[in-house]
Amino acid sequence: MKQTYSIGEVSTMLRIGIDAIRFYEKKGLVHPQKDKNNKYRIYTMTNILELLDIIYYRELDMSISDIIEIIQSGSKETMKILLNEKKNNALNRIRFEKQLVKKIELIESAYNTIENHHGISVKKFPKTWILAHGNEKDEIMKSQIADFTKEQFVMSCIYSTYHIADNTREDFCITMEQSVMREFNITWKNCEKLDLGLCIYKVIQLRKEEVPIQEVDEMCLFAKKQGYKYEDIIYIHEIPLTAYTDDANYVTEIYLPVKSN
Numbered sequence: 456m457k458q459t460y461s462i463g464e465v466s467t468m469l470r471i472g473i474d475a476i477r478f479y480e481k482k483g484l485v486h487p488q489k490d491k492n493n494k495y496r497i498y499t500m501t502n503i504l505e506l507l508d509i510i511y512y513r514e515l516d517m518s519i520s521d522i523i524e525i526i527q528s529g530s531k532e533t534m535k536i537l538l539n540e541k542k543n544n545a546l547n548r549i550r551f552e553k554q555l556v557k558k559i560e561l562i563e564s565a566y567n568t569i570e571n572h573h574g575i576s577v578k579k580f581p582k583t584w585i586l587a588h589g590n591e592k593d594e595i596m597k598s599q600i601a602d603f604t605k606e607q608f609v610m611s612c613i614y615s616t617y618h619i620a621d622n623t624r625e626d627f628c629i630t631m632e633q634s635v636m637r638e639f640n641i642t643w644k645n646c647e648k649l650d651l652g653l654c655i656y657k658v659i660q661l662r663k664e665e666v667p668i669q670e671v672d673e674m675c676l677f678a679k680k681q682g683y684k685y686e687d688i689i690y691i692h693e694i695p696l697t698a699y700t701d702d703a704n705y706v707t708e709i710y711l712p713v714k715s716n
Contacts, residue, residue, distance in 0.1 A: 458500065459497045459498060459499055460497075460498045460499075461495065461496075461498070462476055462487075462495075462496050462498065464498075465498045465503060468503070469503070469506055469507070469510065471506070471510065476506065479506065479509055480496075482519055482523065483523070484505060484508075484509055484519075484522060484523065484526065485502055485505045485506055486505065487499075508522075508526070509522060512525065515538070515541055516541050516544065516545070517537065517541065521537055524537075525537065547639075550638055550639060551606050551610075551639075554635055555609065558609065558610070562694055562696070562706075565658050565706040565708065566696060568658040573658070575655060575656065575657045575673065575674055575677045576655075576656050576657070577653060577656065577681070577683075577713075578653075578654055578656035579652065579653055579654070580649075580650070580651035580652060580653075580654045580690075580710055580712070581632045581633075582633040582649075582650050583630045583632050583633060583648075583649040583650070584630060584631055584632075584633060584636060584643065584646045584647065584648060584649065585628045585629070585630050585647040586628075586630060586631055586643050587628065587629045588628035588629070588647075589626065589627060590624075590626065590627070606639070607631070607639075607641065610631060610635050611629050611630065611631045612629070612631070612692055613628070613629055613630075613692070613693060614627070614691060615627050615628075615690075616628070616688055616689065616690055617671075617688065617691065618687055618688055619671060619687050619688065619689060619711075620687050622668060625688065628649075651712040652712065652713065652715060653683075653712075653713045653715075654690075654710040654711055654712050654713060655675075655677060655678045655683065655685065655710075655711040655713065656708070656709070656711075657673075657708075657709045658706060658707065658709070659706070659707055660704075660705065660706050661705060667691075667707065667709065670709060671689055671709065671711070674689075674709065674711045675711070678711065678713065683713045683714075684713070685711050685712065685713055686712040686713075688712065689709055689710065689711050690709070690710040690712070691707055691708070691709055692707065692708040692709075692710070693705050693706075693707055694706045694707070694708065
């Protein structure tokens with residue numbers, strides 16, 4: 456006589472919930488028998504193997520509909536196509552996670568710079584594409600954010616630009632580094648290259664959208680002492696430490712482009 460198991464025993468053995476087992480049964484993926492006396496479900500090793508198949512495919516990130524298609528079709532070609540699709544999805548996730556780590560490291564670095572009171576330095580601005588720009592940030596966000604995937608939104612940056620001479624804001628722009636766009640094969644209509652080259656660089660903490668006049672003056676003085684001529688414009692990259700809506704907790708990267716000789 457075959458060894459049989461209750462749904463509770465199967466749940467404990469495979470470490471999956473009883474509700475999940477019932478759900479898979481409703482989807483036609485598990486086929487237990489019913490005890491004629493008490494109508495309880497009886498599970499055999501065949502049913503356990505059915506559940507192990509489901510667990511295996513779920514770990515491969517297969518959807519329930521994918522699993523149903525594989526089992527019902529019995530087609531190696533279907534399996535090959537789905538595996539290739541899942542492989543590409545996994546590779547895209549890995550690429551995204553790598554870029555996400557870089558983003559996290561940038562925020563950590565900015566925070567540590569504030570905590571350790573690091574001063575002004577010279578830094579090369581990353582090669583970047585401007586995806587959208589305009590005078591009003593709300594309008595830019597409203598018009599462009601609907602075209603972004605969540606991954607593109609996370610990987611993008613918001614810069615504002617100011618003229619030093621009269622301390623006036625010129626522009627807001629949504630940008631993405633060229634390396635990120637190349638990594639994810641992102642194309643964007645009418646984007647503009649932003650290649651500032653060498654910059655005087657400083658990280659400070661300030662309220663969102665404030666113009667750090669004193670810090671900019673210090674950066675200009677640093678540039679002069681180092682023998683650099685600089686442009687009449689600064690690029691400000693706002694990095695929220697807590698939330699976009701928390702105006703009091705923003706770290707800001709300031710880039711002052713150096714004129715090329």
